[in-house]
Amino acid sequence: MLTKVRLPAEKRIEVVHVSLMRDPKFALFAGLFMVGKITIVESEHYTASTNGRDAKYGRTFVDSLTDKELAFLIMHENMHKCYRHLTTWRKLWEVNAGIANNACDFVINIQLHDMDPQETCLAFPRDKTTGQRIGCFDERFRGMDAKQVFDILMEEGGDEGEDGDEGDGPSGDKDSDEGGNGTKRKGFGKFPTLDEHEWEDAQNGMTEDEKKQLERDIDQVLRQGGIYAGKVGGNIPREIGELLKPKIDWRAVLHRFVRTSLKDRDSASWRKAHKNFLWQDVILPSILGKRMKWLVIGMDTSGSIQGQLLTDFLSEMNGCLASVGADRVDVIYWDAEVAGHETYKGNTKNIVHKTNPKGGGGTDPDVVVDFMQEKRMTPDALIMLSDGHMRTNKQKWAAIKAPTLWCILGNDKYEVPNGQKLVIR
Ligand SMILES: [Zn+2]
Numbered sequence: 001m002l003t004k005v006r007l008p009a010e011k012r013i014e015v016v017h018v019s020l021m022r023d024p025k026f027a028l029f030a031g032l033f034m035v036g037k038i039t040i041v042e043s044e045h046y047t048a049s050t051n052g053r054d055a056k057y058g059r060t061f062v063d064s065l066t067d068k069e070l071a072f073l074i075m076h077e078n079m080h081k082c083y084r085h086l087t088t089w090r091k092l093w094e095v096n097a098g099i100a101n102n103a104c105d106f107v108i109n110i111q112l113h114d115m116d117p118q119e120t121c122l123a124f125p126r127d128k129t130t131g132q133r134i135g136c137f138d139e140r141f142r143g144m145d146a147k148q149v150f151d152i153l154m155e156e157g158g159d160e161g162e163d164g165d166e167g168d169g170p171s172g173d174k175d176s177d178e179g180g181n182g183t184k185r186k187g188f189g190k191f192p193t194l195d196e197h198e199w200e201d202a203q204n205g206m207t208e209d210e211k212k213q214l215e216r217d218i219d220q221v222l223r224q225g226g227i228y229a230g231k232v233g234g235n236i237p238r239e240i241g242e243l244l245k246p247k248i249d250w251r252a253v254l255h256r257f258v259r260t261s262l263k264d265r266d267s268a269s270w271r272k273a274h275k276n277f278l279w280q281d282v283i284l285p286s287i288l289g290k291r292m293k294w295l296v297i298g299m300d301t302s303g304s305i306q307g308q309l310l311t312d313f314l315s316e317m318n319g320c321l322a323s324v325g326a327d328r329v330d331v332i333y334w335d336a337e338v339a340g341h342e343t344y345k346g347n348t349k350n351i352v353h354k355t356n357p358k359g360g361g362g363t364d365p366d367v368v369v370d371f372m373q374e375k376r377m378t379p380d381a382l383i384m385l386s387d388g389h390m391r392t393n394k395q396k397w398a399a400i401k402a403p404t405l406w407c408i409l410g411n412d413k414y415e416v417p418n419g420q421k422l423v424i425r
Contacts, residue, residue, distance in 0.1 A: 009040050009062040016071045023121055024234035031221025032078050035214070047134075049196035050077045051205055052086040053214050068123035072112060075122060076135075076194055079108040081218060082240065085146060086202035087211070092150050093199045098189030103150040105136040105193050111237060114142070125194065135194030145239075153190075219243075223311045230353030244315065253405075253422060294379040295326040296402070298368040300386035301359025302335035314355065330377065331355060336362035338371045363390040369399055383407060388414030 007015065017033045020026040036053035046058030055077040062070060080086065085104045086093075093100040109124070116122045125134045141149045198205070206214065226236055226244050236244070333340035340358035365386060372382075382404045388411035397404075397417035404419030412423040 006063060009057060009059045010038075012062065012067070012070060013038060013057060013074065016067060016074055020071060020075070020121065024229065024232045025115055025121065026075070027232050027234045028222070028225040028229040028236055028240065029075070029078055029082070030228060031225050032081055032218065033074075035081060035217050035221060047195050048073055048077055049198055050080050050086070051198035051201035052081055052084060053202075053206070053210075055081075064128070065125055066123065068119060068121060069125040072122040072124055073194065075112050076105075076108055079111065080104065080197065082222065082243075083107075083146075084215070084218065086197055086199050089146050089150075090199060090203065092147065093197075096150075096154065097199070099150055099153045100146070100189075100199075101193055101197050102136050102189035102191045103146040103153060104197065105191075105195075106138055106141045106149045107144060107146050109135055109137050109194070110139065110142050111239065113137070115237065134192065136191045143239075220311060223315050227311070227314055227353065293326065294328045294330075296330045296332065296372065296377060296379040296382045298332045298334060298365065298382065298384040299357065300335070300363065300365070300384075301333045301339055301357050302363040302390075303360055305359075305387055314357070326380075330379070332368055332371060333358050334365065334367050334371075335359035336364050337367050341371070341375075365390060366393050366396050369396050373399060378402065381405065382419070385409070386414075387411055390414075392417040394418070 006012070021030040021033070036050075036055060039054065039056045040062075041056050041058045043058060044060045046056070047061045048058060049056045055074075057073070057077075062073075065073065083104075089100055089104065092103065112122055113124065124137065126132060127134055141152075144152075222240065223244055226241075229236055327345065329344045331340075331342045331344075332338055339361070340356065342355060344354070363386075365384060368384070371377075379402045382400060382402045384404065384406045386406070386408060388406075388408035394417040400418060404416075406414075406416040406419060406421045407424055408414050408416075408421060409424045414421070
């Protein structure tokens with residue numbers, strides 16, 4: 001089973017990263033492992049630590065762990081990164097460092113336990129002699145965030161027993177480089193922790209630009225990871241799903257879009273039929289309550305829309321479809337020409353996991369008009385997604401009868417050839 005000669009810590013960490021990435025349960029985190037750098041610390045009593053970007057692992061400690069325990073430790077550090085604990089909860093750390101440390105770990109460890117309760121990939125590191133878990137674990141904190149756990153721990157008496165470190169957060173933290181193996185350390189709260197949290201380094205060890213970049217990187221790798229996890233059949237824990245909610249309230253946007261579109265198109269004839277203007281209050285809302293029958297999404301996959309932008313598009317599209325619930329959705333990928341076309345009927349939720357974006361060339365949205373005419377597409381609505389760095393032929397777009405919403409990422413100067421414009425950040 002286990003070979004006698006262990007690979008060095010550096011290599012084992014790499015191997016564990018790869019096996020976690022391949023497992024649908026952890027595919028979500030695939031990109032996160034690549035954020036920041038990894039250092040092996042030679043100190044004998046060092047377990048692990050993170051500043052929210054980089055991770056450090058103690059060689060002796062890693063050597064003492066089984067592969068599954070090491071996977072747990074690696075996931076633990078990456079969950080701190082994922083939740084941006086060291087910036088989000090800095091205020092708690094300033095109030096009480098020990099309890100803040102404990103609270104963050106209670107949150108992570110119960111989630112890791114629940115992601116793999118049978119311990120097929122991850123096993124909570126245990127003390128080899130006592131069999132006790134090394135680190136904070138309590139089932140009552142299931143589903144809570146660090147603030148909720150913090151409040152409970154504070155109410156239950158703070159980190160009494162820690163001399164002189166109460167209430168003054170930052171003190172006594174830097175000297176704790178020699179983190180013990182599940183032993184009680186100064187500034188580390190009542191409960192032994194698995195690792196150290198470098199709050200000071202998270203605050204002062206990075207420039208403001210680096211912090212912003214880190215925030216963007218983590219957001220992006222999780223969004224990409226979410227799409228990838230969907231494709232390989234993995235699920236996304238609710239807590240992390242919260243972080244990945246679309247940035248736009250699609251329900252509101254689309255309702256406004258449909259309402260104004262219908263009004264523009266039909267108001268004259270409707271007014272004739274309903275002289276008392278009842279339609280405004282009664283009939284229109286009932287129309288809006290209906291499902292959309294056919295939606296076409298024209299997605300810009302030109303060279304300028306790669307990486308982060310395409311990821312943003314896909315997650316916005318998913319939010320849009322979850323809200324609309326259309327009977328049929330056509331996705332047209334376009335760059336200088338139509339590069340791909342997909343049709344979804346029936347359950348259009350989560351189609352983002354089935355999509356296969358194609359493209360990469362120049363930018364010419366007019367090809368969507370030709371394509372729709374050629375395929376005789378007459379949808380209820382058309383949504384175009386693009387960064388808006390292009391030209392469009394206004395006359396050509398007059399042929400599109402469907403209400404059109406242009407979602408433009410970034411470039412608010414772009415003038416849409418028809419329909420409405422929504423500038424996204
Ligand atoms: Zn931790």
